[in-house]
Amino acid sequence: MKRSLGYGAAMRLNKAMPALVLLCGMLAAPARAETVQLLALGDSLTQGYGLIEQDGFVPQLRAWLEERGHDVRIVNGGVSGDTTAGGLSRVDWSLTPEIQGMIVTLGGNDLLRALSPEVSRANLEGILQAAEAKGVEVLLVGMQAPGNYGPEFKQSFDAIYPELAERFDTVYAPSFFAGILPEGGTPQDATEFMQADGIHPNAEGVTRVVEALGPSVEELIARIEDAD
Template structure:
């Protein structure tokens, strides 16, 4: 899933459930644990483990002075419904906060925006019940489903973020902003499927997500 080729490449997302990855860093009393709940973008589809989103984010945070354990709760092919179905058992007692990055596969399948909204709201309600801070990362629908679909889908993220008081980033791909760049230049940061970022693309994505995670961490102080 991504902003390049929604729809046509949807079958490239494998529905295999991946094991939860925990960064190999000793847990200390001061360490914060964050669950990254998502799909293949979070899981690191098509990448060596160290090149994936979660390891790169953990390293970025460490480089910026934060002792953070990031749990990879990404399941390749997952939808917002899948995330909602597993969020409660994924939030083990040691988790202090959560990153939610879901919705790309809903778009690939043409799932109604109101259904995606209901599922993400369910996830946020679970976090709220457990007094957990959340970083909600949005997804953008393409135009091929029509303007109304795109407006409803894109709009659900900022609306829910405001309602539930989460930290918010409007797009997972914000770091690959198209402004002033050609399609060829952007393609240099994507895998051949045009859906998932390559290692260099993940670097740029993490550079944008990282400060938002810092904002999340400041709320825990």
């Protein structure tokens, strides 16, 4: 003959049931993916020069990614006026332990100062070496020199980014301005998307930049998630 539970034992079991159900549900549910941690290492284009904070590159990129279901945190490592040398000088301490991926957008100020392409290449190489040493995936964003520096300078500078991307096996995007400039164009060809200085994109320009560059950032995130 089966023994029935006493009143007190039955009451204790009934009270425990909701907690048991919740625990079972938590164990059965798939683990939530952790937030992907990115660093955007760049100059004023990354920093958001001339724009209110939410219109800058990093906030707009974060919002674009979140709309597509990505749980991501992006550290704004943009410093206005920075060269590739400046990026190299701070990359090591900028790559804190939680950073899993880095977007590198540097070289524009090297061009404005007419620095030797060999110097820019060496600095970018050092940045990629630092990322490689720490196991950080990279999206390298390319840049093209204007024609007024001469064909030899332009050829040397333009080759830096695709060659380093191939050597270090990074994700590669040919141009930061791909979303607002025709191929081979200059900022003067898209004045409606530029600020008055003709160098930095306005809020609408940044939106277009993000739409064009976003898929490359998603590729970077996929690499990070596949490696986990």
